Amino acid sequence: MKKKEKLSNILLPLFLAFFSVYIFIEGHAYRGNDKYFPMLLGCLVFIVSVWMIIEELVGKGKPIVFSEINWKGILLSIAAMVAYVFLFPRIGYVASTFLLGFCIIRGLGYKSWIGAILWPASLVGVTFVIFKILLKVPLPTLLGV
Numbered sequence: 409m410k411k412k413e414k415l416s417n418i419l420l421p422l423f424l425a426f427f428s429v430y431i432f433i434e435g436h437a438y439r440g441n442d443k444y445f446p447m448l449l450g451c452l453v454f455i456v457s458v459w460m461i462i463e464e465l466v467g468k469g470k471p472i473v474f475s476e477i478n479w480k481g482i483l484l485s486i487a488a489m490v491a492y493v494f495l496f497p498r499i500g501y502v503a504s505t506f507l508l509g510f511c512i513i514r515g516l517g518y519k520s521w522i523g524a525i526l527w528p529a530s531l532v533g534v535t536f537v538i539f540k541i542l543l544k545v546p547l548p549t550l551l552g553v
Contacts, residue, residue, distance in 0.1 A: 427489060488512055
């Protein structure tokens, strides 16, 4: 694989690594226990992005075919992640995470509207029950409930 291709395969995980550090730092600025969920999310995204970079450097990564990339979907996903960072503390976990999931699923080409609504809704519901109800981890919510 050429150096140019290898570099292009590292750019997305590198972006995710920087984005995860930003999420961690922003989450750390939240009050009280509200900071733990975004900090945990930032750590997990960082670990995955480092893993992706290592796989690419040791030669296990698959080459990217630029003509097959859904650039519109990728740009929409990046915009949704940036919006998520700013919306999360303002409208809370449930609404912002649902919107993020919906935008990414639709942006990356998922055709079913029902699936694009049910998948993020179920993910948000399950994680809300696990963190907020079972583990008693406070999550930012729109109404402070």
